[in-house]
Amino acid sequence: MAEFVEKRCEDMIPELEQMERIKLFDKNEIRGIAKKRKEYEYKIQRHTKCKEDYLRYIQYEMDLLKLVRQRRDKLGIGQKKSDIDYAIANKVNQLYTQAIHKFQDDVRFWIAYMKFCKHMRFHSSTSRMIGRMLQVHQDKPKCWHIAARWEIEENQNIQNARQYLLRGLHIHPDSRLLYADSFRLELDEALSKVGDSEMKDEKSDTVATGEDTMPDELKRANVIYLQAFKRIKDIKFIIELLDITKEYKNTEKLQNKIVSDMVQEYAHEPLMWDTMAKRELKGLVQPSSTMEVDSSEQSSLRDRISLCNEVYQTAVKKIKTEEMWSLYIECILEINHDTGSLPNFKKKLLRNALSQAHQAKKLREKYYLQWINMLNNEKKDENTQKKLLEVLTWATEALPNSVNLWQARLRYHVILGEDDNVATVFAKATKILREKALPLWRMKLLHVQAKSPEKTEEVFQAAMQGEPAIARDMKPTYVEWLVLTKNIQTARQVYDNLCLQPPSCLELHKKMAAMELMQPEISLKNARRPHEMATLQFGKSHTDVWMDYINFEMNHGDPKRVAEIHRRAVKSLDSSLAEKFVTQFSLLKAKAENSMESTVSTS
Structure with missing residues (x-):
């Protein structure tokens, strides 16, 4: 092994001498490069081969090549590129080839090598390597995808790319990745064959004669779609194919085909209805008689929003699930983001959707909160306040375990200064939420400190006697309040009692230790106690x-x-x-x- 390494190192000497001769590197740097290469050569020649050794060696050579190019640009040195730059690149090429031969099962080497070849423009090397990669990794759809992308992007050879994808689909007939690639390739090819004017003529002729045939240019894409639709029973993937067609002009006929199949096959899927509604909103062409709504052509924004809403209204009657209602409300919320046009009409649709979802008992917490936020931002009059209280009550009754909704309801009464209602809602919420009610306890504490400071001790005592989790988390706050409002002696007495009451609280010890260090004169005995208790318990x-x-x-x-x-x-x-x-x-x-x-x- 040593002889082989020495021979390899000797072969590199002319390259290093050239680097020094044209002053890319000084003598010490050349010595360092030679030493580093020798170390790596010994590592990759060991009996037990290691992937990381090859990866590190390759990375070292790539960094060296980058440094050489930077030095050339900085110093204005252009000579001896074939003896230096290309020699380093060929070295990396050889290392990748060796690594791939040793570790054929690791796809990372193949992909990294292809990226290197692309960067260095070693196209012939990549073409040979793709064939070998597919022989070894034909069981991985990703490899067929990589091979096809290479042919399309680097070689501009659509026919080879199509062959790779078709062979890949023959082996992986359920691969979404390969179907999507093939579908996109055929659409690219279709629209490169003819101009827009010809496609439009074809479309107008077809519509005029009432023929239901696919334009010739789209037949290949249609075949791929039909195979995908047959093999992969997933609405998300079919929507993905539909979205791909929207990226291309003059594919209305194919879009109509996909939409019609979706309506027939996936009428039970919320995502199908969501897709159809959003197509109405965007004014996209719909196939006739697919939906149970009036699909006559409309161009105004108001008409498009109305048709979109009608589709959702039909959907929630057919599919009475939380998911369907959530998709509906999410779309209406998105529509309301644009307040520049039809603001009142959009808000009315949103209010109706939220109210209907609540009545159907399918409204999620996040939408109750958005409803509440919407009412909070409206003009404060008697009707709005009444409606806000109604929604808050509905929300906490529908989702009684939601801390956020109880917080919103409690905050409403706190802002209005309704102390009796604050007490009532707080008692009801803490009884239901139990150990999850800490945010409400903190809100109640702030409210009492602001309105009736003399009752603060009473709130702390109630918290200490409540749920163990609440008592634990309130202990540090209680001790700090005692120090700030009374004195350190009182806090010490309470701390001595609290630190022995289960459950133990690490933050209590940290807080007390911090309070002791804030005193004008630090008592070492008292300052040590929190640390002693913390080490005993934790x-x-x-x-x-x-x-x-x-x-x-x-x-x-x-x-x-x-x-x-x-x-x-x-x-x-x-x-x-x-x-x-x-x-x-x-x-x-x-x-x-x-x-x-x-x-x-x-x-």
Whole structure:
């Protein structure tokens, strides 16, 4: 192996000498390049081959080639390209070839090599490699897709691309990717054969004579579509094919065919109705007698929106699901984004859709919230406020487990200053939501602090006696409030009690530790207590409680205690975390030592 590597390295010497001679690199840089190449050569010649070694070597050579080109541009050096640039490119080409031979099962190498060949314009190499790739990976539709795209984009050979796709579909008759590729290819080919005027003439002749045949130019695309429709029973894929046809002019006949088949085959699918409604909105041609709505030609925006709405109205009567209603409302919301035209008409349709979905018990939380937001943004009069309260009540009754809806309802009463209703809604919501009601407790707390500060203690006590999860999350806030409104002594007494009450709360200890450090005179005894409690309750599973304790002693307490805390941490933490803690401590110690050295040198 060593002899082979040495021979390879010797073969590279002329190339390196040329680099130095024309002053692309200096002597030290050349020595570094030679050393690096030698290391990589030994790695790829090992008995056990490793993919990563090839990938790293290839990346090194690509980076070297990039650097060579940058140096040429910067220094204005144009000579010896064949001896240097092309030699590096050929080296990468050889490495890819070797890697692909060694690791044929890894598609990444094939794809990366094709990208390289495209970049370097090694077209003949790629064409040979595509044939080999398909022999090895014919079981992967993605490879047939790649081969076809190469023929279309790089070789401009439509016939070869078509053959690859047809062979791929023969092996993978249910591949959506290959059907979509073939369909797009045939549409591209159809519209490249004839001009727009000829296609229009064909279309007008067909309509005039009442023939239901597909234009000749679209027959290949139609055959691909029919096969796809037969093999793949999925409305999403058929809609994808329909969307592809919309990218091309003069495909109305094919679009009508797809739409007609969708209506017949997928009348039970919400997405089919959604697609049909949006086609009405865009004014796209619809096949006659496919929908149970008036499909006479209309051109105005109002007419298109009305026809779109009619399709949805028909749909929700046939398909009484939450998904169907959601698609309907989503489209009407999108229509309402444009407020420049017909704003009142659009809002009316949205209000009706939301109200009907609520009555059908199919309205999702997000749409209740949008309905509420819409009413909040309207002119504040008695009727609007009445309607807003009605919708809020409907929403919380329809979806009683929604925290967001209860928040919106509670906020409504808080803004209006209706204290009795605030209390009633809060009591009802917390009873239903239980441990999920924390946002409502926080809202109630802010409301009481603003309106009746003397009742704040009462709210905290109620929270402490409520759901364990609520009590746990409110503890830090309670301690902080005591420090800010009363004194640290009161907070310490309450903390001593709360920290022993289950469930344990890590944030409580952190908050109390922070409060102690905010005092004008820090009491080390009291400041240590939160750290001691945190390590006792969370010392097995949290490295940060030990690091916080160590930081406290180093910065505010007694640094001599650090060794003992370190020993306790290593003993207490789970084995997987103990190693992490040791690393964190080492970094902290090194940082402290560097800081001390810097201070001394400055002095």
